[in-house]
Amino acid sequence: MTRAARGLAALAVAGLLGRGAWSAVTEPQVFVAFLGDSGSGDTAQKAVARQLDRLRDRLRFAFLLGDNVYYEGRPSRFDEAFLRVYSTLLRDPRGIEFHAALGNHDVKGCRVLTEDELPAPGLDGLPDDHRAYAWDERDCHVESHLREKAFGYVGGKRYYRVSVTAGAGGDGLADVFVLDSNTLSVKDRAFPTRSDGTQTAWLRRELARSSAPWRIVILHHPMQTPVAKGYLGIGGHGPERKLEEELLPILREGRVDAVFAGHNHFYARLRPQYGIRHFVSGGGGIPVYGFKRGSAPVESGGGFHHFVSVRLTPSRFEFCTVDRVGSVRDAGFWDKQGASGDLRHVPSRSLPACSPWNGRPSQPPGLSSRTPTATATNTTH
Amino acid sequence: MRPVKPLGVLLLLLGLPTLSWAQTSDHLYRSWRWAFGVTSPRAAGMAGAFVSVAEDSSAGLLNPAGLALAPEAELAASGQVQAGATLEGRDALGRDAGLAFLSASLPVGPRWALGAYESRSRSVRLSLDPRPLADGSVDSGSLEASVAESGLAVAWTATSRLRLGARLGLERLDLEGMSLRTSASGEEELRVTTDGSSDRVSLGVGVLFTPNETWQLGVAARSRATWGLDRRATRPGGGGLEPDRRYRIRSPDAVSAGVTYRPASPLQVVGQLDYVFYREIRSILLVPRGPTSPGDYGIDDGLEVRVGVEVTPFLCEFCVKSHLQLRAGVHFQSAGALAYRGPEASEAEAFPGTRSRRSWAVGASVGGGELAVLWGGERTVWLVGWRLHL
Numbered sequence: 001m002t003r004a005a006r007g008l009a010a011l012a013v014a015g016l017l018g019r020g021a022w023s024a025v026t027e028p029q030v031f032v033a034f035l036g037d038s039g040s041g042d043t044a045q046k047a048v049a050r051q052l053d054r055l056r057d058r059l060r061f062a063f064l065l066g067d068n069v070y071y072e073g074r075p076s077r078f079d080e081a082f083l084r085v086y087s088t089l090l091r092d093p094r095g096i097e098f099h100a101a102l103g104n105h106d107v108k109g110c111r112v113l114t115e116d117e118l119p120a121p122g123l124d125g126l127p128d129d130h131r132a133y134a135w136d137e138r139d140c141h142v143e144s145h146l147r148e149k150a151f152g153y154v155g156g157k158r159y160y161r162v163s164v165t166a167g168a169g170g171d172g173l174a175d176v177f178v179l180d181s182n183t184l185s186v187k188d189r190a191f192p193t194r195s196d197g198t199q200t201a202w203l204r205r206e207l208a209r210s211s212a213p214w215r216i217v218i219l220h221h222p223m224q225t226p227v228a229k230g231y232l233g234i235g236g237h238g239p240e241r242k243l244e245e246e247l248l249p250i251l252r253e254g255r256v257d258a259v260f261a262g263h264n265h266f267y268a269r270l271r272p273q274y275g276i277r278h279f280v281s282g283g284g285g286i287p288v289y290g291f292k293r294g295s296a297p298v299e300s301g302g303g304f305h306h307f308v309s310v311r312l313t314p315s316r317f318e319f320c321t322v323d324r325v326g327s328v329r330d331a332g333f334w335d336k337q338g339a340s341g342d343l344r345h346v347p348s349r350s351l352p353a354c355s356p357w358n359g360r361p362s363q364p365p366g367l368s369s370r371t372p373t374a375t376a377t378n379t380t381h
Numbered sequence: 382m383r384p385v386k387p388l389g390v391l392l393l394l395l396g397l398p399t400l401s402w403a404q405t406s407d408h409l410y411r412s413w414r415w416a417f418g419v420t421s422p423r424a425a426g427m428a429g430a431f432v433s434v435a436e437d438s439s440a441g442l443l444n445p446a447g448l449a450l451a452p453e454a455e456l457a458a459s460g461q462v463q464a465g466a467t468l469e470g471r472d473a474l475g476r477d478a479g480l481a482f483l484s485a486s487l488p489v490g491p492r493w494a495l496g497a498y499e500s501r502s503r504s505v506r507l508s509l510d511p512r513p514l515a516d517g518s519v520d521s522g523s524l525e526a527s528v529a530e531s532g533l534a535v536a537w538t539a540t541s542r543l544r545l546g547a548r549l550g551l552e553r554l555d556l557e558g559m560s561l562r563t564s565a566s567g568e569e570e571l572r573v574t575t576d577g578s579s580d581r582v583s584l585g586v587g588v589l590f591t592p593n594e595t596w597q598l599g600v601a602a603r604s605r606a607t608w609g610l611d612r613r614a615t616r617p618g619g620g621g622l623e624p625d626r627r628y629r630i631r632s633p634d635a636v637s638a639g640v641t642y643r644p645a646s647p648l649q650v651v652g653q654l655d656y657v658f659y660r661e662i663r664s665i666l667l668v669p670r671g672p673t674s675p676g677d678y679g680i681d682d683g684l685e686v687r688v689g690v691e692v693t694p695f696l697c698e699f700c701v702k703s704h705l706q707l708r709a710g711v712h713f714q715s716a717g718a719l720a721y722r723g724p725e726a727s728e729a730e731a732f733p734g735t736r737s738r739r740s741w742a743v744g745a746s747v748g749g750g751e752l753a754v755l756w757g758g759e760r761t762v763w764l765v766g767w768r769l770h771l
Contacts, residue, residue, distance in 0.1 A: 040695070042704050043436065044646065046452040046770075054491055071698040229645070287695050288594070289645035303645055304594030325450065325591055326491070326541040357541060 027313040028166030030173050031058040031353070034218065035307035036065025036262020037103070038284025039081035044305045045285025047324035049085045052307055054326070054356035056089055059096050061164055063176060065262035066103025066220030068151065070286055073106040075144040083150060085285075090150055099152035099162050102180045103220040103262060106145050109138030112183050125198030126183055128157045132196075158183070159199050161206050164214075164312065173312045174214035177203060181219040181261075185242035195246060203247075207254025213314045213336055215256045222261035223247060224270050224278040226291035226298050236264050236289060239296065251276055257317065260308070266291055267308075267321055268301030269330060272343075277334075281308050281321075299343075300330040311353040320354035328354050405612060405628055405667045406678065406719075407573045408509070408520040409560040411731045412472040414717045416759060417502045417528075417633065419443070420481040422459050422751035422766040426744015427689025428710025430651040433599030433639030434691075435589060437768070438486035441496030441534035444587035444601040444637075445546025448494040448536035451486045458483050459751065459766025463504065466760035469735055474760055475506035481764055496534040498550075503528035503632075509560060515726035517565025522573075524558035528632060530583065544589040551580045552606040552632065573614045577630070581606030597641040607631045612667075628667040633717075634658050639687075647693045651710075657683035659717060666719075677723030678732065683715025689742075708744040713737065714758060 033052055038045055052062070069081045089096045110133035113126065117134065126132040130143035146153045154160040158180035163172045183196035207215060221237075223244035228236020251259065252274050262282035266289060270278040282288075283305045290303035305324040310317070318333035331348040348354040421439035424431035431439070435447025438455040461481035466474045483499040504527040511521040532550025539545055555578045562571040587601040608630050614623040639653035659680045666675045689710035694700040720734025740758030744751065751766040 040701060042693075042701075043452060047450070050452045050488070050491075070695070071701040074698075077702065286701075287645065287647040287693050289647070290595075302594065305646065323594060326538070327591075327593075328541075 027315065028171065028173065029311055029313045029352075030060050030164055030166045031055060032061040032063065032164060032174075032176075032310045032312060033059055033307050034063045034065060034260045034279070034281050034310065035284035036220070036260075036280075037067040037265055037282040037286045038064060038085075039067055039069040039077070039105070040285040040287075041070075041077065041081040041085065042285065044287070044324060045081070045085055048284055048305050048307055049089075051322050051324060051326050051357070052086075053088055055309055056092055056096070057094075059089070060094075061162070061176075062086070062089065062096060062098045063162075063178070063218050063260065064098065064100035064151070064284070065218055065260055065281055066101045066181075067105040067262060067282075067286065068100050068103065068145070070105050072108040072138065073141045073145060074139070075141055075148075078144075078148060081285075097152055097162075098150060099154070099160075099176070099178055100145070101178050101218050101220050102142065102145065102158060102182055104182055107133060107140065107142045107182050109136050110134065110140035110142050111136045125201075126196050128159060128198065128202070130156070130158075132158060132180075132183060159202065161210075163212065166312075171314070172212040173314060174216055175206075175210040175212040176216045176218060177206060177256075179203065179217060179219035181221040181240075181243065184219075184221075185246045186221045186240050187242060200246060200250060204250045204254065207250065207256065210254070214258075214312055214317060215254060216258050216260065217247075217251060217256050218260045220261060221263050222278070222280045223259065224273060224296060225261070225264050225280045226266075226268050226270075226293070226296035226301065228264055228266070229290045229292055229303075236266075236291065248274070248276075264291070265289055266301060266303040267306050267329065268296070269299050269321075271297040271299055273297075277343075279308060279319075281306065283307075283323075302329065304329065309353045311351070318351055318353045320348060320351055320357075322354070322357055326357050328357050405573075405575070405626075406673065406728075406732070407560060407575070407612070407614075408562065408731045409522055409524050409558045409573060409575065410719070411509070411520070412468050412470055412507055412718075413505075413524070414735065414759065416714060416717055418461075418463075418481075418762065420459065420461060420500045420502055420764065421457070421484070422482075422744060422753040422764040423706075423708070423746065423768075425755055425762075425764050426708035426710065426742055426751075426753040427651055427691060428687050428712040428740065428742040428755070430639060430653040430687035430689035430710055430712075432587065432601045432637045432653055433589070433597050433641040434649065434651055434689075435587070435599055435601075438484035438496055439482065439498070440536070440546070440587075441484055441486060441498040441532070441548060442482075442500055442530065442550075442585070444589065444599050445496065445534035445548045445585060446536050446544040446587040446589040446599070446601075448486050448496045448534060448546055449488075449492075449538045449544040450589065451488065451494060454485075454487045454771040455768060456485050456771065457751075457766060457768045459764050461501075461765075462763045464761040464763075468759070470733065471510035471512060473508045473510065475508065477504050477506060479504070482766065492538040494536045496536070496548075497532070498534065498548075499529065499531040501527065501529045513565070514730045518570060518727060519563050520560055520731065521563075522558065522560030524556070524560075526554070526556040526558075529553045532583070534585075542591050544591075546587045546589075548585040548587075550583045550585070552583045553580050554578065554606070554608045554630070556608075556610060556630070569617050571614060571616050573612065575610055575612045577608055577610035579608050581608055583632075594646070595643050597643075598639070599641070600636070600638045602636045603634055626667065647695060649691050651687075651689040651691075653687040653689075655683070655685040655687065657685060657715065657717065659683055659715075673721070673723055673725055673728055677721055677725075677728070678719050679722050679734075680719050681716070683717055685715050686713040687711070703747045706746040708742070708746075708753070710742045712740040712742070712758070714740055
């Protein structure tokens with residue numbers, strides 16, 4: 001047999017083996033990205049966006065974890081800090097959906113209504129839209145945020161649910177619950193108010209209704225986070241204990257799998273708490289800082305610009321944290337069937353969520369070849 | 382594909398052939414230094430400590446590997462005003478103003494980036510102070526010279542941590558000088574004129590290594606051009622017309638290595654070492670005539686330290702909206718000038734050598750505008766520029 005013939009034979013065998021492995025698995029999948037504190041409009045945000053763009057042909061959802069427009073959320077900066085930076089993703093004909101959570105800088109000039117100011121007499125709690133806020137002594141731009149279609153505030157609501165599906169009419173792979181933590185029990189809010197019971201009641205109700213394999217909550221303020229180092233008076237933020245007291249029972253009862261927050265300008269992945277994995281992802285563009293080791297049950301993290309790429313299948317939650325220069329900083333997966341805390345780390349090159357940064361094909365043998373083409377987004381209030 | 386080894390690239394850079402200026406020992410050159418200005422306002426604001434930062438379009442000249450870090454297309458332009466100054470030997474540097482730097486960068490896919498630049502890196506108008514030397518003779522004259530570089534650069538992201546770049550440029554030298562030596566009795570002893578104007582090819586390579594967000598290492602090497610100049614001299618008092626001579630003049634070559642430390646991204650501290658290969662000047666020095674020999678002239682290689690800091694405040698609306706950045710730096714410059722070490726007293730007066738010195742810099746960016754001020758070196762320089770992202 002000539003060398004060429006031997007080569008052809010080897011290729012044929014390899015192809016057959018590959019096809020077998022490929023077709024054996026039919027799990028649907030969807031790629032989702034999470035990034036927070038992005039709205040600087042500067043070089044770092046554009047560098048992160050450039051890395052995110054490398055996921056464009058697979059990405060279907062991008063969730064912004066708040067502080068989407070620094071410093072005071074002005075609509076005059078929407079273009080510079082959001083629309084232009086992600087323009088290739090926003091214009092992609094395959095339809096990449098952005099969905100945002102409100103951060104404290106997005107409502108910088110706002111205050112929350114007092115009891116006496118509630119728009120509807122007898123309304124038990126804050127409205128779920130911009131009417132929850134009023135102008136402070138400065139301009140309040142929350143209405144502009146909620147009405148900007150590209151931000152994806154579904155129905156113009158402050159909090160909403162997004163059903164993440166793999167393909168048109170496909171089964172839902174995840175429900176993502178987007179919260180407005182500014183009106184919850186966070187300690188750094190500029191507007192003293194009672195807790196937003198309407199929002200927490202909505203979350204409890206929606207979680208109970210969810211039948212998706214994965215349940216993810218995103219919000220701006222982190223319940224679990226390490227404490228920032230505080231260089232040059234840049235203090236960062238500690239964990240929001242009262243917020244945790246308020247939400248944790250609901251999240252446990254609703255069997256939430258993961259919580260993504262921002263607010264602190266670094267990346268941190270913490271050990272699971274009551275089966276819930278906490279990610280702090282506040283390095284989407286604004287200057288970053290590090291955190292003190294040992295100040296929280298941190299499994300991985302650091303002060304670098306980044307976003308988190310996530311691939312979901314009905315049985316697997318796979319994540320890949322990528323920095324602004326395209327280095328994979330953290331990666332792993334856990335299975336739905338696995339015990340709590342059963343996180344597995346494998347070389348990032350074997351994870352499809354990391355594939356654009358490894359120069360590897362997006363669909364290694366053994367994974368679904370189904371391409372998610374459309375997604376359904378629902379909201380129920 | 383075999384992985385690229387950073388150490389190998391570094392060794393390759395350090396092994397590049399080194400070039401230096403040549404010149405004559407005519408007193409025309411007695412205040413000539415081989416210092417080149419950093420003409421990008423951002424880099425200048427950090428006293429030139431930039432090879433390990435190099436993340437904008439000016440990287441095309443300063444470290445082409447950095448083009449791969451520029452996330453978007455960019456155009457930048459700057460102008461400069463160089464104040465007049467009186468040098469150590471009382472010779473005068475004339476005031477000068479003009480275009481300083483033009484640059485453009487363009488990312489091409491996830492791995493490649495292109496750049497172009499035009500830099501007016503040297504511009505001097507020297508007037509010799511007619512002070513009497515030890516033998517009673519007096520030199521007078523002037524020297525005007527400018528070096529402008531224009532070129533193209535390319536950067537390649539080899540891995541997510543390693544970037545390589547190269548540039549190919551044309552360096553244009555325009556030089557014109559005249560000196561006149563008169564004796565103590567007022568007779569003209571020597572008249573020298575020199576001039577030249579030509580383009581030469583220059584090359585540069587660079588490496589950027591980013592092990593993590595906190596540290597970044599950069600190395601850049603420059604192989605500059607060599608030009609030919611004509612020298613004409615007459616000795617009315619004795620000897621008559623000297624034969625015309627052709628001599629070479631070269632821009633200084635240097636290898637720069639820097640490290641950037643970012644404890645938090647609002648702050649970056651940069652340290653850089655430049656090794657400037659001055660010593661070859663002596664070996665190719667043209668000593669046209671007289672009792673001195675090239676061995677009487679000395680010049681040492683320079684190890685120059687640059688330290689820069691850049692702060693990006695972000696805790697105010699104005700800071701974020703204007704992309705405010707503040708910078709400062711210091712450059713410890715080596716002497717970089719010929720020193721005569723022979724027995725001739727008048728020659729020792731003409732070429733006393735210069736001291737090393739510190740040059741300070743501050744700078745800022747507001748919106749697309751950039752400003753840098755440098756002082757403490759040869760002269761005070763103001764740079765004003767504009768950066769546009771496309």
